Amino acid sequence: MTLLQVSDLTVHAGPVPLVRGVSFAVERGERVGVIGESGSGKTLTALALLGLLDEGLRAGGGARLDGVPFDLLGAGDRELSTVRGRIAGMVFQEPMTALNPVMRVGPQVAETLRLHGTRPTRAAARDAAVGLLERLRLPDPERAARAYPHQLSGGQRQRGVLGMALANDPALLICDEPTTALDVTVQKDIVELITGLSDERDTAVLYISHDLALVASVCHRVLVMYGGRIVESGPVEQVLGSPSHPYTEALLAACDLSPGSHPRAIAGTVPAPADLPAGCVFRDRCAHADDACAQVPPAVAAGPGTTVACWHPRTAAAPVTAVPAPAEAPPAEASPAGDGPPLLAARRLTRRYTRPRRHPFAARAHFTALEEMDLELRAGQRLGVVGESGSGKTTLLRLLAGLDRPTGGSVERAGSGGLQVVFQDPMGSLDPRMRVRDIVAEPLPGRRSPAAAERVAELLASVGLPAQAADRYPHQFSGGQRQRIAIARALAPRPAVLLADEPVSALDVSVRAQILDVLRGVTAGGDMGLCVVSHDLGVIRYLCDTVIVMQNGKVVESGPVETVWNSPRHPYTEQLLQAVPVLGEALAGATGRQAATAEPTGAEALLEDGRGH
Structure with a gap:
């Protein structure tokens, strides 16, 4: 049964389209992964569904959620407040942006329960919040509940955000890089919790991640996005095991960190939304582009249940080979x-x-x-x-x-x-009032000199940022782009x-x-x-x-x-190594994947006593 149906979703910043004609469906209990480079439109798609877009951005198209009598994309805040946290929960990429810095973590989780009447009294909500934090493997959950967000590690903060999202047993869980800040063992526990919740309660999951092995181990289907469009979609084992679109192949080549391998960065950078080429949005970086790619490619079948927006799907008469790495x-x-x-x-x-x-x-x-x-x-x-x-x-x-x-x-x-330091949270280490050129040049002598400007341009190019990024502020970038700025600044003084x-x-x-x-x-x-x-x-x-x-x-x-x-x-080292998701192993187990039933994942205990929609 279809839970979420998205039709021709668009997101515009003024006249510039950031997301273009995105359509997909998510069934109850289905886990759908969304992958692609930073700036491809993954997070904007998720934010648009819950009406959380920044001021100045507007969404179009349609999005219907089963049991909700209105279109999500045309609804106002008052209507959407009945959906957020109760029927649809969201885990954000950067936990510090989702947590109130002047409010203790426990009361923030308890507030989610009380707002929707899941736990009507303060005492019941407080006890349930501590129980949630305990099941999410927060050490000393009583102390964690009393702590402010800045007193917890990045991984502990992310678990608190996940607790808020899971508190009311939502029908749809949207996860935007939910394990980015987590170590591999806790990541494994959190993923098992999410998949267990999905299997036991028929909860649908929209899982955004840049970790392809993790997506393969969690999801049934995957959407590949680039330039604000879906360029390939289908079952995980088909899309990631035998990709048809050159962009998907390039992503897989870039993620290979196996011994003796060399991960191959995709040539060039993702163009700005206003500078996307006509036709296939990937054609300026594709080794197989030809004149036909200047037209909008059709969505064609490329395997069982798989579609690809490309003139050169692998199933065509002239199959393509893997995208060659750029000369390096x-x-x-x-x-x-x-x-x-x-x-x-x-x-x-x-x-x-x-x-x-x-x-x-x-x-x-x-x-x-x-x-x-x-x-x-x-x-x-x-x-x-x-x-x-x-x-x-x-x-x-x-x-x-x-x-x-x-x-x-x-x-x-x-x-x-x-000595220079690159910090885990890029937003917390960049001055929001400074332009990128001044941030990167700050540790340089004569930071306003021509030599410093040349060094800034060289560093931005080395970390994959376009030259025009120098004129922008940190809040105008994605989380990944902000981290690249932080690395450029650290390398500036050699x-x-x-x-x-x-x-x-x-x-x-x-x-x-x-x-x-x-x-x-x-x-x-x-x-x-x-x-x-x-x-x-x-x-x-x-x-x-x-x-x-x-x-x-x-x-x-x-x-x-x-x-x-x-x-x-040491046994602990073995435990860490065994928790690392491996793409090949994940794809081998993708068909007919079942939730683990031995040793409780925490989902069953988490969803106790009358937690319902």
């Missing part, structure tokens, strides 16, 4: 770490925090975020740090950067070379040490491939040391030569990346 040098290898003094050294580094008293006469509680540890980073070395949220990764990075004081031990930096906290977590697969090559390239000369914190183990394996694995503030394993990956000695 092989990925740069770092020079072996030298025998000289380390650029950065931590000796017996420790960090303990004192928690506030719960009442005036209570004893102060202490929390050890980082046990005594030693670390060295040498020129040419690429060091990866992995572990779950709360394992101490970001605490370590802040101490190395001098942004926090250690409780014990010391951090020493050699020489006069600078630092001796680069510390990166989840540097590619917000990026789509094509730009991720480009940024990873940039980061490898800047260390190739052997003058820079790179320390990367990431929950994406594939990124660490591709980018780094050594790795340390952290759990509960301790280093449980360390060594060369390939040694740790191929022969992990």
Whole structure:
């Protein structure tokens, strides 16, 4: 039974179309993935369905939700408020934009329950909110409920947002990069929760992600978007296993981080909506474009249940081969770490925090975020740090950067070379009142000089941003584009040490491939040391030569990346590696996928006692 029917959806900014003629349906209990590069229209499509578009944007077309007596795209805020959070829930990409920074997390979840009458009293709503946070694996859920958003890690904040979206057991759950900020083990738990909810309660899921392996492991069908249009759609195993559109093939080539592979960034950049070419929107970047592509391509059948908007589907008389990678040098290898003094050294580094008293006469509680540890980073070395949220990764990075004081031990930096940091949340690290050219030039001497302007243009191009991006403000970019700006700023003064906290977590697969090559390239000369914190183990394996694995503030394993990956000695390392979604394995299990029924996913416990529409 069809739950959501979208017909000819458009989104305009003035006269410029940002989303063009998007049509699709979602059945009850069906999970539909939406993939594509940043700027392809994925998030705008989702926001338009719930009336959450920014001021100045307008939606057209039609969108009907079963059981709702009005068209979603023509409804006002008063009507849509009866749908949001009750019949349709949404998990946003950046949790800090979805959470009230001056309101504790527990009351925010409880407010969702009370607004729709699911829990009519404050006490019942409060208890249910704590229960939700517990089932979403938030450590010490009572404390998390009392915390403000800034007091939680990025992954913990995202779990709070997911709790708000799931609180009223919605018929439709829209997930916009719901696991971007989560480590692999918690990501696995959250995905199992979402899929379990879908299977047990017939909840439909619209799942937006740049992680193709994750989409393959979660979804039944997939929509591939580019330039505000759907260019290919069909069953996951068909579209991602045997793609017909050259753009889908290029996305798959860009996401391959397997050993010995080289992810291939798609040539060029996504054009601005006003600059899209006539006809096939991908033709300016496609190796197979010809004169026919200047016309709007028809939607043609390309396999069982699959359609593709291209003159060259693989099923045509003249099948195409995989899109060749753009001409480029092989990925740069770092020079072996030298025998000289380390650029950065931590000796017996420790960090303990004192928690506030719960009442005036209570004893102060202490929390050890980082046990005594030693670390060295040498020129040419690429060091990866992995572990779950709360394992101490970001605490370590802040101490190395001098942004926090250690409780014990010391951090020493050699020489006069600078140190730069790329933070996990790009919006929180960019001044919203500055244009991009000034943000990137800020760490440069003579930042208004012609030399600085030339350096800014070079950096923007290296991270895949068009030259005109220099004139815009941070809020005018997607999350992935903002992260590219942050990386460009960090590289601007050519630092001796680069510390990166989840540097590619917000990026789509094509730009991720480009940024990873940039980061490898800047260390190739052997003058820079790179320390990367990431929950994406594939990124660490591709980018780094050594790795340390952290759990509960301790280093449980360390060594060369390939040694740790191929022969992990600690059970925790094995657990992390087993939680990583692998595209081939996900596609093999896509047909006839069933929700796991052993060991409860949390969905059954979550949806208790009268939670209904």
